[in-house]
Amino acid sequence: EVQLVESGGGLVQPGGSLRLSCAASGFTFSTYWMHWVRQAPGKGLVWVSRINSGGSSTNYADSVKGRFTISRDNAKNTLYLQMNSLRAEDTAVYYCARAYDMDVWGKGTTVTVSS
Amino acid sequence: EIVLTQSPDFQSVTPKEKVTITCRASQSIGSSLHWFQQKPDQSPKLLIKYASQSFSGVPSRFSGSGSGTDFTLTINSLEAEDAATYYCRQSSSFPWTFGQGTKVEIK
Numbered sequence: 001e002v003q004l005v006e007s008g009g010g011l012v013q014p015g016g017s018l019r020l021s022c023a024a025s026g027f028t029f030s031t032y033w034m035h036w037v038r039q040a041p042g043k044g045l046v047w048v049s050r051i052n053s054g055g056s057s058t059n060y061a062d063s064v065k066g067r068f069t070i071s072r073d074n075a076k077n078t079l080y081l082q083m084n085s086l087r088a089e090d091t092a093v094y095y096c097a098r099a100y101d102m103d104v105w106g107k108g109t110t111v112t113v114s115s
Numbered sequence: 116e117i118v119l120t121q122s123p124d125f126q127s128v129t130p131k132e133k134v135t136i137t138c139r140a141s142q143s144i145g146s147s148l149h150w151f152q153q154k155p156d157q158s159p160k161l162l163i164k165y166a167s168q169s170f171s172g173v174p175s176r177f178s179g180s181g182s183g184t185d186f187t188l189t190i191n192s193l194e195a196e197d198a199a200t201y202y203c204r205q206s207s208s209f210p211w212t213f214g215q216g217t218k219v220e221i222k
Contacts, residue, residue: 045159045202047211059209095158100206103170105158
């Protein structure tokens with residue numbers, strides 16, 4: 001079964017850091033682009049970042065550029081999102097999604113930035 | 116950044132009725148437009164890719180059309196299970212963007 005499972009969310013103070021993980025299974029992880037998408041409480045979907053299959057090319061939303069870093073470990077079938085200098089407006093459910101099409105999504109992990 | 120504007124924001128529909136949701140892009144994006152469905156407390160699911168290609172396993176009552184700046188998602192003969200929020204998303208240029216969403220409620 002194709003599956004993505006996010007982890008690493010939690011409560012963090014403004015200015016703090018958090019690293020999210022997305023464990024992939026049931027497919028050849030190393031051949032797919034991967035994305036992070038977030039959704040603030042009661043709000044819509046926002047694309048955050050993307051990484052190519054080999055990890056050599058990345059893109060970011062302007063709102064996170066310079067603060068967030070996407071990476072991957074193809075040997076461990078895992079996608080990461082390092083989040084630094086967190087702000088209240090980063091509070092959201094963070095989803096990982098597979099491929100250019102975003103054809104498979106995880107269930108998400110919740111990040112709350114609050115003092 | 117390409118802005119996607121969906122209309123309407125909300126629609127209340129009776130079962131078996133036809134639903135039409137539009138997505139307008141702030142500049143031409145060719146056919147790089149995709150549609151997602153998100154039910155309450157669930158992750159989004161891909162419905163339509165590249166404007167009109169149905170994703171595997173999606174019921175045939177869902178269809179997409181359009182190109183350039185104007186796109187449409189149509190749900191023929193709405194079923195109760197179709198209650199959800201629908202989003203369009205563009206992959207023409209980074210940053211990729213989503214529309215604000217259209218909530219479909221069943222009367």
